Amino acid sequence: MADPRSYPGAPRWVKMSAIVVGVLVLLLFIRIHMGGGHNTPFAGGLDHHQKPESGHR
């Protein structure tokens, strides 16, 4: 019989949330690396407008 003082593990809602977050991160990763990268907020406007930061995306 299991020791009643042993840790019962993470509850189901935590496991489900972790799976959902994992899937969302994976989808985001795929979108960024498979063709979503061209629609950046500063795309097309850098030559004509002053950019507030120096880093490139």
Add this chain to the structure above:
Amino acid sequence: MMMAPGLRKFALTAHIISSVGLLGAIAGFLALAVTGLTSPNDQTVHAAYLAMELIARFVIVPLAFASLLVGLIQSLGTPWGLFRHYWVLVKLLLTVFATIVLLVKMPLIGYAAHLSAETILSRADLRATGIQLVIHASGGLLVLLVPAILSVYKPPGMTRYGWRKQHEQAALSQPVFEQHA
């Protein structure tokens, strides 16, 4: 160190005000972002993006930090702790994540206000920036709704650390004669 009941209630009030205020401010920000994206009137667009920059800088960022700071103080000063219960830990992670994204996106908000202030509006640039702002404001609102829901429902579940601490405290609180029985 546990807080006195009066101080605990004060911290709870400050935490609720800052967290709910943050949600309201982001909802207002989202309304302005949608207006800036969809309005055909240049003056309305300029006013919307200017107001968004002011709201982000003087309302959303201070409220985000206030919510995070008061939440930290409150959790460390009460039996809930910061790492003992999953719902507290998830709240902390989501709030930190939302605050980091907000700070990263602050230049984008300033850029939209700058673009909208130009005499000849560059609609294409402004549209691309506006779409990003609507997406981030919607995402931020959804992400910050989760901590509000968790605070009300407080779903059960202790972390391994919390479980261990609870058993240590239970062992310490048992009378000596019970331990030797």
